[in-house]
Amino acid sequence: MRVYLNRIHREGEYIVAICDQDILGQSFEEGDKCIHISENFYKGKLVPVEEGLAAIEQATIANIVGECIVQEALKAQLIHERGVIRIQNVPHAQVVVTK
Numbered sequence: 001m002r003v004y005l006n007r008i009h010r011e012g013e014y015i016v017a018i019c020d021q022d023i024l025g026q027s028f029e030e031g032d033k034c035i036h037i038s039e040n041f042y043k044g045k046l047v048p049v050e051e052g053l054a055a056i057e058q059a060t061i062a063n064i065v066g067e068c069i070v071q072e073a074l075k076a077q078l079i080h081e082r083g084v085i086r087i088q089n090v091p092h093a094q095v096v097v098t099k
Helices: 049-058 067-075
Strands: 002-010 013-020 027-030 033-036 045-048 061-065 084-087 090-096
Touching (some): 013 049, 013 067, 033 084, 045 049, 049 061, 049 067, 061 067, 067 090
Parallel strands (some): 013 061
Antiparallel strands (some): 002 013, 084 090
16 A cells, blocks of 8 residues: 655754545534645645655654555554544644654
8 A cells, every 4th residue: 555645844843744645625524523625735746655654753743644555553552442533533633753
């Protein structure tokens, strides 16, 4: 499986936006929760999941969306299942590393 990975370096932060290939450009809403998987933010390079996981490991901030990448990040212990929310059954997690 391949995922879209966008790496952003801004003001001392290394931000990773990563999503499953098949949800790019879609929006999901459920109750008061909504997320838009915008091409401007998430579409970077199409990479293997392993490269995406390596980027998450180095990130100071990560936005992770989609069944495949969230499951792989859980397996790699980069995120915890309590930190995953679902919007229309699409998993989303955020990582913020404090210094």
